[in-house]
Amino acid sequence: MAHARISTYLPPDINPTQAAIAYGCRALPKLNEELQSEDLLTRQKALMALCDLMHDPEHVYVAIDIGCLESLKALLKDTNNMVRIKATEVLHIMATHNVGREGFLEHDIILALSLLMNDPQTACRENLHLAFKHLAQVPSGARGIVSSGLIPLLVWKLQKEEEKIQELLLDTLAACLLEDATEALTSRAVPFLKEKLLAANDNIRSKAAYTLMAVSIPLEGKKQVWQYDVIPILVHLLKDRVEEVRANAAGALMYATVTTAGKYAALDAEAIYPLLILLGSTLRKARLNSIKALTMLAEAPEGRKILQAHVPNFRVLEVDASEAVQRAAQIAIKTIEWKP
16 A cells, blocks of 8 residues: 655755745735845845846836835845845846946945945955946946045955956946046056056956056046056057957057157057057957057157058058048058158
8 A cells, every 4th residue: 555755855946045936016025025024044035036036127127116225235234144245146136237227326325335345255245346347337337436436445456356356346447437537546546557467367457458548548647657657568468468458458558658758658668569560450449459559659750750661551451341440540641641
């Protein structure tokens, strides 16, 4: 005769670490209530469920509308490590959507997250910097970070954080400095970035060069790049083994050589020949940046004299697949062939 036995194993589709989600329109309000629970396990399960739901922008909209951001702000101060880690994870997922980024600005999430920059949990800090990176991808988000006064702290953290977080910091800084580089320039951003140009990590070198492009847009940035002797390092990076690093180094030189001092520093560092080699790069931005940097150098009589023998290199680029490269090549030729 058969006997009924109860299995000791859970059904395969049940996750005991995640809250049961209510049906339909009640799902998010119920989770919001659970975020405010005094029971630790209940808060943790609710956060796990939210991590899944926030990939859908419609759920993000509803979550913001019912007050989930305020609940998450409170959980950023929770004494439990897992709660803080999951709360920052939910926020960085929300920040991948436009509606989430708008919610960040309306509910002062930037400052709330910034209080965790010294959190002992690496995962927590990584999540908050992912959120800042996503937020900075839109101009209003970048301005929000700048107006919160966080740029000096972000610059300082470049020296302290782990490499994977340094990469996120550089992404955030590059976007923010395109909006306003003033605070960065008074916070020694240029010497800190100079140090990162020498990093063994390919991504850090590339992102540091890109961030230097942004910081070099204002005149004060161009001056500091020259004053801190960054130009010879950028010229050295034109021969880097990574094409993205070479392209971004050329872009930084493009801005740094606008000033007379920058032009002659680049000429003294023998920038022309590695830049000429980059004209044949398969990467469009490498070709474009090198053309523009060479155009700047052609404005100096010494640079123009050297480049006159290389006009055919630019003629080839007049029929480049990219219209921007074509226009830049035409301007370069006019500058090189100009007669005083």
